[in-house]
Amino acid sequence: MITEKSAMVSVTNLTKSFGTVVAVNDISFEVKPGEIFGLLGPNGAGKTTTIKQILGLLEQEQGEIKVFGLDPNKDDIEIKRNIGYVSEDPLIYKSMTPRMLFNFIASIRGLDESETTKKLQYYFESLEAVEYYDKLVATLSRGNKQKMQVIAALIHDPLLLIMDEPLTGLDAKSAKVVKEVLELHKERGGSVIFSTHILEVAEEMCDRIAIMDRGKIIAMGTIDELSKMADKVGADLEDIFLKLTNQDESVNHIVTNLRKMMNSKKQS
Amino acid sequence: MLSNKELYRISKRVYREGILQGQLQSAGSDQARFLEKIDKDKMQRSPDIILKIMSAIYIAGLVTIPIFALITIHSTLSSGIDSSWVTFVGSLSISGFLIMQPAVLLIFSFMFTWGLMSGGPYKWIHTLPIGRKDIERIGFFTFLRSINVQLISMFLVLPASIVVSIVLVLGSEISILSLVLLIITSLLLSIINLIFDLSLLVIVSRKMAIIMGDQEINSRKTNIIRVLSMILYMTVSMGAMYLIQIAIAKIPELYVLQSWSADTTNIVNIILSIIPFPFAGGYLITIMAMDFSNISGVLLGGSILGIILFIFLTYLIYKKALSTLRQITSTELKKYSKTKKEVFVTDIEIKTTGPTQAFLKRDFAIITREMSSIMILIMPFMIPLYMLFIPMDEQLFIGPAGLSIEMIVMLFYVSMVTVMLVVSLTNIESGGSTITASLPISVRDQVKSKIPHFVGTIPLAYIAAMFMRVGTSQFTTMISFALAFLPAIPIIGLASLFFKSLLFGKMKHKIVLEEIKNENKFVKHVLVFVFTFVLMGVFVYVSAFGFLHLGIAEVVSAILLYITYNIMYPKQ
Ligand SMILES: Nc1ncnc2c1ncn2[C@@H]1O[C@H](COP(=O)(O)OP(=O)(O)OP(=O)(O)O)[C@@H](O)[C@H]1O
Ligand SMILES: [Mg+2]
Numbered sequence A: 001m002i003t004e005k006s007a008m009v010s011v012t013n014l015t016k017s018f019g020t021v022v023a024v025n026d027i028s029f030e031v032k033p034g035e036i037f038g039l040l041g042p043n044g045a046g047k048t049t050t051i052k053q054i055l056g057l058l059e060q061e062q063g064e065i066k067v068f069g070l071d072p073n074k075d076d077i078e079i080k081r082n083i084g085y086v087s088e089d090p091l092i093y094k095s096m097t098p099r100m101l102f103n104f105i106a107s108i109r110g111l112d113e114s115e116t117t118k119k120l121q122y123y124f125e126s127l128e129a130v131e132y133y134d135k136l137v138a139t140l141s142r143g144n145k146q147k148m149q150v151i152a153a154l155i156h157d158p159l160l161l162i163m164d165e166p167l168t169g170l171d172a173k174s175a176k177v178v179k180e181v182l183e184l185h186k187e188r189g190g191s192v193i194f195s196t197h198i199l200e201v202a203e204e205m206c207d208r209i210a211i212m213d214r215g216k217i218i219a220m221g222t223i224d225e226l227s228k229m230a231d232k233v234g235a236d237l238e239d240i241f242l243k244l245t246n247q248d249e250s251v252n253h254i255v256t257n258l259r260k261m262m263n264s265k266k267q268s
Numbered sequence B: 001m002l003s004n005k006e007l008y009r010i011s012k013r014v015y016r017e018g019i020l021q022g023q024l025q026s027a028g029s030d031q032a033r034f035l036e037k038i039d040k041d042k043m044q045r046s047p048d049i050i051l052k053i054m055s056a057i058y059i060a061g062l063v064t065i066p067i068f069a070l071i072t073i074h075s076t077l078s079s080g081i082d083s084s085w086v087t088f089v090g091s092l093s094i095s096g097f098l099i100m101q102p103a104v105l106l107i108f109s110f111m112f113t114w115g116l117m118s119g120g121p122y123k124w125i126h127t128l129p130i131g132r133k134d135i136e137r138i139g140f141f142t143f144l145r146s147i148n149v150q151l152i153s154m155f156l157v158l159p160a161s162i163v164v165s166i167v168l169v170l171g172s173e174i175s176i177l178s179l180v181l182l183i184i185t186s187l188l189l190s191i192i193n194l195i196f197d198l199s200l201l202v203i204v205s206r207k208m209a210i211i212m213g214d215q216e217i218n219s220r221k222t223n224i225i226r227v228l229s230m231i232l233y234m235t236v237s238m239g240a241m242y243l244i245q246i247a248i249a250k251i252p253e254l255y256v257l258q259s260w261s262a263d264t265t266n267i268v269n270i271i272l273s274i275i276p277f278p279f280a281g282g283y284l285i286t287i288m289a290m291d292f293s294n295i296s297g298v299l300l301g302g303s304i305l306g307i308i309l310f311i312f313l314t315y316l317i318y319k320k321a322l323s324t325l326r327q328i329t330s331t332e333l334k335k336y337s338k339t340k341k342e343v344f345v346t347d348i349e350i351k352t353t354g355p356t357q358a359f360l361k362r363d364f365a366i367i368t369r370e371m372s373s374i375m376i377l378i379m380p381f382m383i384p385l386y387m388l389f390i391p392m393d394e395q396l397f398i399g400p401a402g403l404s405i406e407m408i409v410m411l412f413y414v415s416m417v418t419v420m421l422v423v424s425l426t427n428i429e430s431g432g433s434t435i436t437a438s439l440p441i442s443v444r445d446q447v448k449s450k451i452p453h454f455v456g457t458i459p460l461a462y463i464a465a466m467f468m469r470v471g472t473s474q475f476t477t478m479i480s481f482a483l484a485f486l487p488a489i490p491i492i493g494l495a496s497l498f499f500k501s502l503l504f505g506k507m508k509h510k511i512v513l514e515e516i517k518n519e520n521k522f523v524k525h526v527l528v529f530v531f532t533f534v535l536m537g538v539f540v541y542v543s544a545f546g547f548l549h550l551g552i553a554e555v556v557s558a559i560l561l562y563i564t565y566n567i568m569y570p571k572q
Helices: A047-054 A076-081 A098-109 A113-126 A142-154 A172-187 A199-205 A223-229 A237-244 A248-267 B004-040 B048-061 B064-078 B083-118 B120-127 B132-146 B148-173 B176-212 B220-256 B262-274 B276-289 B297-329 B355-369 B371-389 B405-430 B443-448 B451-469 B475-485 B488-504 B521-543 B547-568
Strands: A009-018 A021-031 A036-040 A062-067 A083-086 A160-164 A191-195 A208-213 A216-221
Touching: A009 A047, A021 A047, A021 A062, A021 A208, A021 A216, A036 A047, A036 A199, A047 A062, A047 A160, A047 A191, A076 A083, A083 A142, A098 A113, A098 A142, A098 B355, A113 A142, A142 A160, A142 A172, A172 A191, A172 A199, A199 A237, A208 A223, A208 A237, A216 A223, A223 A237, A237 A248, B004 B083, B004 B120, B004 B132, B048 B083, B048 B148, B064 B083, B064 B148, B064 B220, B064 B276, B083 B132, B083 B148, B083 B176, B083 B220, B083 B262, B083 B276, B083 B297, B120 B132, B120 B297, B132 B148, B132 B297, B148 B176, B148 B276, B176 B220, B176 B276, B176 B297, B220 B371, B262 B276, B262 B297, B276 B297, B355 B371, B355 B405, B355 B443, B371 B405, B371 B451, B405 B451, B405 B475, B405 B488, B405 B521, B443 B488, B451 B475, B451 B488, B475 B521, B475 B547, B488 B521, B488 B547, B521 B547
Parallel strands: A036 A191, A036 A208, A083 A160, A160 A191
Antiparallel strands: A009 A021, A009 A062, A208 A216
């Protein structure tokens, strides 16, 4: 049973390595009910690895993870009943149609037929995916596959949504809808953990943000707190992000070199 | 234009890409872990090498056929049988060997080549600045690479057999000139044969690849056609091998059975010798091995003409193969018929079922549509098919109960098919999905959905196999043995399934069937095979003491199995 309501997820001193690569290095954070928590960081920072461990999809090595007060390596079934997960790559059965897929999911989750039907109709209509309901998943475009993943994560009204770059591939309208859904979810007391590379989205949506770099959380807090840390009060998240990940100078350097190179090419 | 050497080097990338794509396909949601593995483990990178060597060894084994034929020609010739008849029978034996070569190449190399014939692996090459002609040649080299070991073996078989027979007998019996001619001819013939067989393989693989289609088209109809053509392919190739083997074994008996006059034989010889494949080569070798003794010039001329025709025929087929390769490497090829009817959705509606049934439905959708699980559909047919082609042996019986060798072979064959089914069925669980990974899955339901395959399908196929012998004298004995062993079939199937999930899955409340404990994959798979075979071995051993013992063993193991099931996958 789900007991502790104070923190949806708490991660303490989590470390995970693949061979010699330390993908996640001694990180700790908490996600509270009614909070949208953003994970930011350059490619390979360890966001996906962190998320997979919270779900119990990767073996946990060091540190402690509690989801709803439970251990993902032991009580993963109980945890999964209350989580909606959108993975980085939309790996869904390609030889099923969404109809078969959602029948399957609803059967496994033991959901109510008429209630789920209503929700599904609503999501399919608002994400403009109705016409794909009987098409094979293999034939859907990247964005439409992503929609299926998102709907699959929402359909059972989970307490916690864990989304790894959920907006990848979505068109503007669908992205807007998903963002709205996340806001609604939060208003009803649910929590969201999501990773993204779109800094505007993070700035707009997240209550708190953790910036990861090379497996470590190098900064965490609200936008205001982060901008203070970066000595850039009032700046936008992009500047803060580049400053905190020590990439601001190297970006300038790269841009200058790029200009030079392109110009010399034009001349020759 | 790049040099051939460079292109051959590039073809290695294409070939690896083809293999890797296949592996990734079957790794499914496990791709990350698989890639981590492949980084460390060199063996994982060349999963094909063992198969390659094995089929090369099989091909090399054919060397005995011409050696035996040549030696027999000599011994019969000296025993005074009419020389035209000896020429006839000897040539038949050698020709049998020549036709066996492409058959074996087709059967054993097919698995390596048809994946390359779909065009998939060549796609990325088009993004590189390489000329069209070069890409075609890369296509050719990639193909060569996929069966290089077999080809070397194949090329050497005929010359090697000639050398061996020279050392054994011919050397002391025929003139130096004939020996030299014999070696040169065998080398020449070997080369032409190689090109001929290779081209044939290209064309047939391509046909098969077209039928098998791209992995992306997951239509049910395509898959059924795939299954049917696979079964047809297996039936034809197994049947052909069977017939050829019988023919090769029976041909020497013909030596003493001359039924026509020498004149008729001469005419038949001349006619056959002109037929380019396989007879012309068979005759030429035979003529030389007989040191041209008592051979008419017409026959020699006929077989040389036949060889020239064979070269011409090979040239034609080679051209055809080249154009086939050209098609594959050109990307514009893909012309799918876009006649799919538009589906209009009227209702979005959820229909739920129990979890076990949901798994069954999902499995059905995948099995009937996906290339990677095609074996699950084919496997059951293999059991009766096998029965059709294993030789009947009525003499050999073992133990007091009189179990025939044939029956034992059959039982182990069923065990093998069962393990293969276990492996493919459990692969469904890892192929696909973060979706499954995020669902609260009860392992018991998941396992339950696999049971029908072992309790229903395999036993049915096994009984069907027995009916392949209906009407023969052993049918009644066979069917009673078969029925006695019937309960053992699902028992070993389920035991094998549980054992695999024990080795690969996490216990208790985890998804067991997904391959979570993925280290030492190869060793674990071998263990599953050994476990299943040993289990079947125990049943066979016990049955030697009589059916009552077998029955008791079956009841006891069924009870044990049920207990294991409840311990491993408890109700929640
Ligand atoms: N299965 C794996 N095997 C080996 N190394 C891995 C594996 N998965 C991740 N890594 C490594 O762990 C590190 C963190 O990867 P992770 O996928 O968590 O990054 P990420 O922050 O999600 O990046 P991205 O923004 O590109 O999605 C990387 O260095 C990656 O190479
Ligand atoms: Mg990631």
